Amino acid sequence: MLSSSLIILVASIYLGGLFLLAFYSDRRAKKGGSSFVNSSVVYTLSLAVYCTSWTFYGAVGSAARSGLEFLTIYLGPTLVLVAWSFGLRKLVRISKSQRITSIADFISARYGKSVSISALVTIIAVIGVTPYIALQLQAVATSFDTLGAFNTLDTVGARRPSFVADTGFWVAVCMAVFVILFGTRNLGADERHPGIVAAIAFESIVKLLSLGAIAFLATYGLHDGLRDLFVQASANADVHKLYGFSEGFEPRWVVLTFLSAAAIICLPRQFQVAVVENVEERHVATASWLFPLYLMLVSMFVVPIAISGMTQLPASMNPDLYVLAVPLASGHETLALLAFIGGLSAATSMVIVASIALAIMISNHLVMPVILRFHFFSTHDSGDFSATLLLVRRLSIIAILSLGFTYYRLIGTSSPLASIGLISFVGIAQFLPALLGGIFWSGGTKKGALVGLATGFLLWVYTLLVPSFAGSGWAFMDVVEHGPWSIAFLKPDALFGFVGWDLIVHGVFWSMTVNTGLYVAVSLATRQSPIERLQSAVFVDALKDSKQVFEGALIRSVTIDDLYQLARRFLGEPRAHRLFEDFARQQGRTDELPSPDPALIAQVERELASNVGAASARSLISRIVKGETISLDTVINILDETQQAIRYSRELERKSKELEDTAAELRRANAQLTTLDKLKDDFLSRVSHELRTPMTSIRSFSEILVDQPDLETEQASRFLTIIQQESMRLTRLLDEILELGRLENDEIDWQLEDVDAVDAVRTAVETMRGLAQNNGVTLIDEMGEKPVMVKANSDRLKQVFINLLSNAIKFNDSPARKTWITLSNGTNTGWEIHVRDNGPGISAPDREGLFSKFSRGWDEHAGRHGGSGLGLAISKQIMKRLGGDLVLQPDAGDGACFTVRLPAV
């Protein structure tokens, strides 16, 4: 038998130590040292605030009552943590960037920082969590009573003690003092409480170790190992429900797994430790396996204790107390005390975190908006606001614990812990549609979330809370028994004729389906306001790497003085000063005040949000800013996710088109190069061939002259003449090749002047008249007397016509040989001079490439007629250089007709 004073002493020492631990780690965190709080193990252990008295005492009770069902409460969170990279990580990332302070803040921030949503979520959270807090009070109170007076507690349903004599009352008072001391000592830069995180991490170790110790006792102290435990117990028919499932377990199994999965993120205290208190995102990665491991160990410990309790304790014993009763009954009082401390750890850590989380929500989302509305604060001298905030939080904590205590007094003691906890879970799970819809579906609207939350909550109250009130004989007995106004069709536990369903399954079915359905339907039917669209994009695209600037989307203006006053009053003088100084430095200003650009306003709003929540911060800011508009362009650019995809695909399309074009161009260039290469080869082979011919004759004649010195003089001089002619031909050929090369490479610089083309051409005609007469060709000049002025070089022009005329003369072999020179207006503003003969014309194969070097017909005719074959190519080049052209007219029957085009002056 343990005396009450000893228990109180041990508990006080434990709680005092806890306070010191929290105090010490707060100090260390404030000094900025790399505190051990900043570790993934501590983060994981702080998540274990999930395991409350419900786990510590209730899981064993649940196992004893309904078998393996208790496992679902730990499998749900396991699955959520295993899927961390999609869910939890996103929540953490969003909350960091948005300075989220609570789940109410999160949901309201997603739906356009709506005050009504945050208030509604807060109300649901407070009412939903109240039974849960009552559960802790009940657990601590009964465990205390059990430990102090074990023998008297065998009888269930003892007389209720008076208000003040109720252990639960003192437990509630102690906890309120403890939480106020812990959680509201000051307002931090954010809603982080490193000291509390350290304390609850420590408590998580304590509760795991003490539960493990009892399980060890049950397995190896009271039995001879696991085999002995299970086999011995199988003699007891009652224990068999722990070995397998009972008939029809499926709905509850599925629903409870779902509920616990929802609870691990939706419970305000879980959101607080998992998201708000998270220091680094990567801690979530470690917790993703370490926390499931913790839960698995806890679940493993439960079974031996439950079996020992069922086989060795009287059937009248409350299964929720097996954890204490098993060591007590076997005389291990120290272990029982350890178990009590473990249970106390579980309860205090839950109450501390839950009431702090709820106090933050109440002060930020219920009280602040009211204060802001009634106490118009435009009076600048109304001082520092943070003191008011702290007071509000302290009062909220007292109110929360009072509410929990009231529920405990009115309803509590008769129900098993697990069933009380499950009612809370269903209430809290109402956040799930709005929360998940908020981060995965950009279409969810504020109205949809409001309607879904409100109806889900009302259905929860009706289908679960009302029956629980009725079950304890406090109120609504009539409604539950016969239905409202005696309409059985509307009975809370058999709504719309769903008779015979399990209460929890029934409540979850109605509240969740209606909640989700209305959320989606109303969202589809309503439109988002600009701020909602902005927030929905921020939330849904949080994990994308795109660096989008949302700040600039909100165009607001404000005087720097107003902004500073506001920041000072809510953040305190030092923080506001630091913030503004930093910004001034960033903006590169020498004086202390930065310019109030949108980035600064957004930053101040975020800082305010970390103290009073997004909705209140927004309404504070919007009181002092003017012209709050969202620039349409930015919004359209930023928000339309499809827009980005389209832009991206267009870009791709353009790029691939560009590539295609480039490839085609390259192919063309390549073909051209191949042709040019071939031409070059042709050219070289022809040049060498053409050089060979005169060289061969020069060589052979000179050899004859050398070999036969006694050659006749006449013959010798004939041979020498040939040698001379051939070498002259060689020289001419080389000269022409050189000239063509220079022309093609633009190396010749000519003086262009105003020239009378008719005069120049006539000079050429007169020059060629002698050659024509020798060949029997008549040159007919039909250009007339009028001068035609062109921009040209007179010598070059003559060269072109001499070449054309000599061709016309040399190649004409018809009986009456004639060549006409005529003048006409060109197609554009230029002139055209034609040289036409009545010779054989130019055959179709020769026409192609006539103007290229050594054209096709070259080696057939050139040698015979003494030309180099480069004349036309050179003439064409010259005309090009003169800005005109030289073309061959299409075959007009007899003879060839070349046209020289000349630009007018």
Add this chain to the structure above:
Amino acid sequence: MSRNRRTRDAAFVLPVVMLLLLMPPYLQVFDQQSFLAGIPLLHVYIFSVWLAGIVVTAWLSRRMVMTSDTNVSASPGPNTTDPAER
């Protein structure tokens, strides 16, 4: 890149597989009154799936943190190193 992708896909599939294995149709396969090494078969099954899930998650999350680390180190950011992680 494809390694990252496979890790991500695996991290998506794992919770789904675990959920299926821990829900009624599969669960009922092992709902027999028989013992494995003195422990009820159902317990052995549930806790094995649980443990396997934990091990695979640990492996996957380590890989994901490692790949995101290499990304982070490329761009300087306010990342304090965490001794407990290393």
